[in-house]
Amino acid sequence: MLLRRRSDSSRSRARATHDQAGLRFDVAVDRRTVVVQMVLAVGAGECVAIVGPSGAGKSTVLAAIAGLVPLRSGSVWLDGRFLSSSDRPAVPLRERRVGLLTQRAGLFPHLDGASNIGYGLPGGAAHARVGELAQALGLEDVLGARPARMSAGQRQRVGLARVLAADPRVVLLDEPFSALDPELRRKTGAWVSGEVRRRQVPCLLVTHDLAEAQRVASRVAVLEGGACLQVAEPEVVAREPATQAVARLVGYDAFVGVELVRPLLSASGAIAPGATTVGVRGDLVSLAPENVSVGRGSQTSPGVELVGRLRSMVASGAAVEASVVLDDGSEVPVRLAPGQSLPRIGAEVRLHVHNPACFDASGRLVQGAGGKPSAAAPALGRAPVPHGATAG
Amino acid sequence: MLGVVGVLGAVAVWLALLGPLGALFAHLSPSALRTSLSAPHALSPLVTSVEASAVALGVLVAVGTPLAWAMTRNRLPGPRVWESGMLVMLLMPPLVIGLLLVFFVGPLTPIGHGLARLHLSASNTFFALVVAEIYEAAPYYVLGAAAAFTSVEPELEEHAWLLGDTWWRSFRRVTLPLAAPGLASALAMAWARAMGAFGAVLVIAYHPYGLPMQIWVTLQQTGLAAALPFALLLLVVALPLPVLAYVWTARARIASGPDASVGDPAL
Numbered sequence: 001m002l003l004r005r006r007s008d009s010s011r012s013r014a015r016a017t018h019d020q021a022g023l024r025f026d027v028a029v030d031r032r033t034v035v036v037q038m039v040l041a042v043g044a045g046e047c048v049a050i051v052g053p054s055g056a057g058k059s060t061v062l063a064a065i066a067g068l069v070p071l072r073s074g075s076v077w078l079d080g081r082f083l084s085s086s087d088r089p090a091v092p093l094r095e096r097r098v099g100l101l102t103q104r105a106g107l108f109p110h111l112d113g114a115s116n117i118g119y120g121l122p123g124g125a126a127h128a129r130v131g132e133l134a135q136a137l138g139l140e141d142v143l144g145a146r147p148a149r150m151s152a153g154q155r156q157r158v159g160l161a162r163v164l165a166a167d168p169r170v171v172l173l174d175e176p177f178s179a180l181d182p183e184l185r186r187k188t189g190a191w192v193s194g195e196v197r198r199r200q201v202p203c204l205l206v207t208h209d210l211a212e213a214q215r216v217a218s219r220v221a222v223l224e225g226g227a228c229l230q231v232a233e234p235e236v237v238a239r240e241p242a243t244q245a246v247a248r249l250v251g252y253d254a255f256v257g258v259e260l261v262r263p264l265l266s267a268s269g270a271i272a273p274g275a276t277t278v279g280v281r282g283d284l285v286s287l288a289p290e291n292v293s294v295g296r297g298s299q300t301s302p303g304v305e306l307v308g309r310l311r312s313m314v315a316s317g318a319a320v321e322a323s324v325v326l327d328d329g330s331e332v333p334v335r336l337a338p339g340q341s342l343p344r345i346g347a348e349v350r351l352h353v354h355n356p357a358c359f360d361a362s363g364r365l366v367q368g369a370g371g372k373p374s375a376a377a378p379a380l381g382r383a384p385v386p387h388g389a390t391a392g
Numbered sequence: 393m394l395g396v397v398g399v400l401g402a403v404a405v406w407l408a409l410l411g412p413l414g415a416l417f418a419h420l421s422p423s424a425l426r427t428s429l430s431a432p433h434a435l436s437p438l439v440t441s442v443e444a445s446a447v448a449l450g451v452l453v454a455v456g457t458p459l460a461w462a463m464t465r466n467r468l469p470g471p472r473v474w475e476s477g478m479l480v481m482l483l484m485p486p487l488v489i490g491l492l493l494v495f496f497v498g499p500l501t502p503i504g505h506g507l508a509r510l511h512l513s514a515s516n517t518f519f520a521l522v523v524a525e526i527y528e529a530a531p532y533y534v535l536g537a538a539a540a541f542t543s544v545e546p547e548l549e550e551h552a553w554l555l556g557d558t559w560w561r562s563f564r565r566v567t568l569p570l571a572a573p574g575l576a577s578a579l580a581m582a583w584a585r586a587m588g589a590f591g592a593v594l595v596i597a598y599h600p601y602g603l604p605m606q607i608w609v610t611l612q613q614t615g616l617a618a619a620l621p622f623a624l625l626l627l628v629v630a631l632p633l634p635v636l637a638y639v640w641t642a643r644a645r646i647a648s649g650p651d652a653s654v655g656d657p658a659l
Contacts, residue, residue: 066550093553094557119565
């Protein structure tokens with residue numbers, strides 16, 4: 001009887017863990033004074049970007065998945081295969097098949113580019129594979145050079161090639177494009193997302209650039225102070241940041257108390273009920289046309305009008321970045337389109353904030369940018385951790 | 393930068409420190425060299441010293457290298473304790489080491505009894521000479537090797553493991569090549585110490601004579617001048633390895649350039 005039951009449960013556990021491709025983790029890791037916690041499931045061929053300020057714990061999450069730091073609690077599973085947990089011996093690093101590119105790339109200083117890229121390959125297969133990757137990443141010139149002779153951007157790409165050459169089952173990239181120029185950044189990012197799809201492996205990408213996350217990843221996880229604040233598609237995070245903290249991290253420049261502004265009618269009739277603060281993003285703001293009267297009743301476009309004084313203007317490409325100071329001292333950036341007549345510095349200006357994101361007193365989103373009511377504060381996606389994970 | 397006085401001062405100190413070496417060549421007559429070294433069995437102390445030192449170094453490399461690696465990778469509980477122990481060994485006067493060895497591995501100790509079963513004795517034997525040299529040279533090798541391993545970023549080893557290397561493979565392909573210059577100087581230092589070991593040797597391994605003991609005995613029996621040729625011999629055998637290691641380390645430093653593993657991410 002006992003035997004029977006045991007074999008049953010082990011079979012069901014096997015089903016629960018082996019059928020699911022991709023990376024699933026639910027980890028808590030001590031990092032100096034904070035505990036970094038994150039739960040996520042990344043599908044095969046999917047790339048999820050982790051964004052957040054420095055010190056948020058982004059790199060720590062990658063290190064935990066790679067097995068470089070001990071888990072305080074939780075577990076990591078890859079393609080239904082157990083990798084590590086806090087209460088069970090972890091799979092040794094060499095058997096994890098985790099590809100990790102750290103911020104510093106960690107190239108072997110005594111080996112040339114080709115030997116670095118081919119490090120994880122058995123001798124025979126190395127040569128052709130290294131050539132392929134070098135060509136794809138534009139590294140033909142540094143194959144014979146040691147890392148000391150490479151530029152920072154070349155080192156990053158050699159590191160990337162080394163990770164992918166070893167045919168990992170999951171790809172973890174920590175700011176992999178930080179030293180690349182914008183064009184190479186775009187190209188390399190596109191190449192990475194293509195490789196991830198083609199190889200059908202899960203990928204986690206740490207970045208602090210939301211635009212880059214949007215280009216490469218299909219979902220964004222926002223991390224701050226060790227806590228994961230939101231996981232959603234990049235567009236959703238930009239439009240409907242779950243909290244004011246997330247909004248600040250994804251490009252909202254200013255937060256203005258609603259009592260200081262004169263709300264205009266929004267598409268749905270009014271500012272979302274309960275909103276006390278609106279988040280303002282430079283690209284959602286424009287100078288109000290002179291002929292629009294301030295206050296309720298203007299039907300030109302749903303949004304909020306703000307009154308302030310123009311503090312500064314700086315050319316930014318063809319446009320002009322202006323900064324407007326409101327009555328309460330908060331500063332709102334405005335992008336003035338080319339050809340628009342420019343006000344004088346110090347002049348009073350009226351700003352129109354199109355469909356701003358609105359937050360309640362506790363900082364939670366009540367209405368997304370674009371006037372979409374929030375779907376009752378997006379839940380932090382809890383990854384389905386397989387049965388055996390906590391049972392041990 | 394220092395000014396003339398500074399440079400002259402440095403030269404004076406340097407000359408004063410190396411002066412004895414000059415005195416060796418000033419007082420060594422070719423005829424004395426010929427007579428001393430052509431005597432029957434004159435070179436056997438040299439052979440004894442080289443053999444004993446080679447064995448001692450072999451043992452040190454085998455047990456000291458893993459210890460040094462573990463010490464620098466936080467693999468051991470109480471990391472400070474290990475380093476302190478090596479420092480204590482380093483600071484112990486060799487003569488004291490010899491005395492304590494008598495009470496630790498001498499024929500009348502439990503370890504001595506165990507050795508006797510293996511037909512070994514740590515008293516006035518080649519084996520005793522090796523033991524004494526190991527104890528005198530060990531801290532130099534272990535601390536030197538630890539410094540060499542510290543210079544290899546643990547992150548690089550982790551990368552090698554993540555790329556599929558076993559510990560041994562990563563050690564061979566990454567750790568060892570990067571630590572090699574440092575390990576070579578540790579080895580060279582230990583070699584010079586082992587070759588010149590005298591204090592501990594005097595107590596537990598008076599026989600068979602190694603070179604330092606030969607110098608001492610000659611000095612006692614024949615006089616200063618007769619001991620000089622053996623001193624030269626000792627220098628010639630003990631020094632080349634350290635000098636080579638130094639040259640190699642310097643060249644490796646130039647070749648690898650500035651810290652190559654680190655690409656400052658442009659943040």
